[in-house]
Amino acid sequence: MPRLRLEQLEFASYLAYTPRPQDAAGRFAKDFTLTMKDGKAAGTPPTSIPTQIADHLRNEWASLVIFKPFLDPTTVLVPVPRSSIRGKGDLWVPEQIAKELVRVGLGRRVAPLLVRTETIPKAARSVASERPTASDHYRTMAVQRDLGEVAKITLVDDVVTTGGTCLGSANRLVEEYPDAPIRAFAVVRTQSIPATFQRLNDPVAGTITLQQNGWCLRRP
Amino acid sequence: MSTPSRQPTYRMPSSRVGLADLIGPLTEIELRYAPSTLFVCGQLRLPIRHPRVSIVGTRNPSDEGVRMATDLSSTLARQGAIIVSGLARGIDTAAHKSAIAAGGKTVAVLGTPLSRTYPRENAPLQTEIMKNHLAVSQFSDSHTTTGKDFVLRDRTMALIGDVSIIVESGDTGGSLYQGWEAIRLGRPLFIHSQEFRKPGLDWPHQMAKYGAVEFKEPDDLLDFLPSPSLNLATLALGTA
Numbered sequence: 510m511p512r513l514r515l516e517q518l519e520f521a522s523y524l525a526y527t528p529r530p531q532d533a534a535g536r537f538a539k540d541f542t543l544t545m546k547d548g549k550a551a552g553t554p555p556t557s558i559p560t561q562i563a564d565h566l567r568n569e570w571a572s573l574v575i576f577k578p579f580l581d582p583t584t585v586l587v588p589v590p591r592s593s594i595r596g597k598g599d600l601w602v603p604e605q606i607a608k609e610l611v612r613v614g615l616g617r618r619v620a621p622l623l624v625r626t627e628t629i630p631k632a633a634r635s636v637a638s639e640r641p642t643a644s645d646h647y648r649t650m651a652v653q654r655d656l657g658e659v660a661k662i663t664l665v666d667d668v669v670t671t672g673g674t675c676l677g678s679a680n681r682l683v684e685e686y687p688d689a690p691i692r693a694f695a696v697v698r699t700q701s702i703p704a705t706f707q708r709l710n711d712p713v714a715g716t717i718t719l720q721q722n723g724w725c726l727r728r729p
Numbered sequence: 730m731s732t733p734s735r736q737p738t739y740r741m742p743s744s745r746v747g748l749a750d751l752i753g754p755l756t757e758i759e760l761r762y763a764p765s766t767l768f769v770c771g772q773l774r775l776p777i778r779h780p781r782v783s784i785v786g787t788r789n790p791s792d793e794g795v796r797m798a799t800d801l802s803s804t805l806a807r808q809g810a811i812i813v814s815g816l817a818r819g820i821d822t823a824a825h826k827s828a829i830a831a832g833g834k835t836v837a838v839l840g841t842p843l844s845r846t847y848p849r850e851n852a853p854l855q856t857e858i859m860k861n862h863l864a865v866s867q868f869s870d871s872h873t874t875t876g877k878d879f880v881l882r883d884r885t886m887a888l889i890g891d892v893s894i895i896v897e898s899g900d901t902g903g904s905l906y907q908g909w910e911a912i913r914l915g916r917p918l919f920i921h922s923q924e925f926r927k928p929g930l931d932w933p934h935q936m937a938k939y940g941a942v943e944f945k946e947p948d949d950l951l952d953f954l955p956s957p958s959l960n961l962a963t964l965a966l967g968t969a
Binding site for chain 2: 528529530533536537539540541543544546547548549550552553555556557561562565580591592593594595598599600601602628630631709710716
């Protein structure tokens with residue numbers, strides 16, 4: 510197992526959902542999250558979920574002080590790779606989100622610097638014991654440098670569960686960009702225990718920490 | 730392929746609709762292989778409610794394949810899922826019949842016009858679906874069916890399903906077109922675990938590289954199904 514240089518990563522997320530909802534608010538949050546992951550349009554008039562999210566972030570920006578270190582006009586947004594190899598033209602939701610964030614001025618540019626070189630099980634579709642570790646993610650990604658300046662990086666993902674994908678991604682990037690601060694922003698964080706879910710709109714900032722057993726601990 | 734029967738089916742008035750009428754607004758990625766027009770016949774209200782689970786597989790299934798298709802379809806139908814399949818012999822037939830037997834609803838996506846049936850032996854099943862469920866075709870009554878139509882139909886089924894499940898298939902089965910389209914669309918694609926263990930079978934491993942997921946039991950899918958109350962027209966931030 511490769512030793513990871515970064516053992517902790519700051520992250521922020523805007524929304525929350527639970528995969529096994531117990532009430533109407535939980536079902537709405539799950540439906541919203543699944544619709545985003547499927548790349549479907551929703552609302553009236555139909556609008557992509559990444560567009561809805563970016564517009565809401567922009568409109569509520571004054572109250573989202575905790576996001577300021579993560580999203581600003583100087584930050585390069587790096588979409589997190591899918592867990593599987595991506596075919597040409599296949600849906601890549603984190604890239605759509607990053608593009609929308611740049612559109613509303615919450616990022617300098619989108620730089621798809623990370624590529625998946627080998628498929629690993631999807632975190633959200635794995636039982637906890639089979640979920641890939643941050644090292645697994647690190648081992649199965651590569652960096653494709655581009656010609657643009659990269660002074661400050663925020664990884665962008667659709668859903669963060671334990672944070673292993675983000676921490677593995679950050680460890681790949683830090684090798685190529687050792688002087689750039691790296692953080693992670695996910696639209697939705699998973700709350701695996703249904704009773705802990707309170708509402709969809711639940712912005713938080715916290716940390717993803719590598720544990721001794723190789724898995725990550727996300728707080729909150 | 731033998732000629733589709735002209736004498737099937739319960740004659741009911743069909744309607745001509747767009748795919749968006751059937752499943753809600755479409756994105757650019759979804760529009761790529763989406764048929765511009767669909768013909769529908771049946772009782773289900775449009776757009777078809779969620780969750781929509783597409784269960785497909787070989788025309789020549791094993792006993793385990795039929796058992797799994799039956800178990801999946803009846804379990805998910807009892808939990809409110811609409812079972813979508815292609816009216817083909819084998820896995821598709823098991824999926825439709827089990828959904829009906831469980832008191833659920835099913836959608837047949839045909840590779841023929843609504844006025845014809847393939848295979849002929851499924852004429853009574855198609856009639857039942859057109860009476861009490863929903864049959865969908867992208868082919869007008871004047872269309873002459875060719876083998877390619879079933880590939881087009883398989884892609885349409887991937888679009889209609891919130892998730893797609895391949896229960897059993899050989900390396901050249903038509904279900905694989907649906908599987909690859911589901912992957913392209915970013916929709917969850919599940920493959921029955923027995924397929925990964927069959928010697929010499931390559932497609933499950935290839936699709937897994939691109940994100941398909943192995944499942945063992947119907948319960949494995951529940952986390953990935955939207956709720957029956959999902960309404961894309963009203964799903965927007967700030968409306969919870």
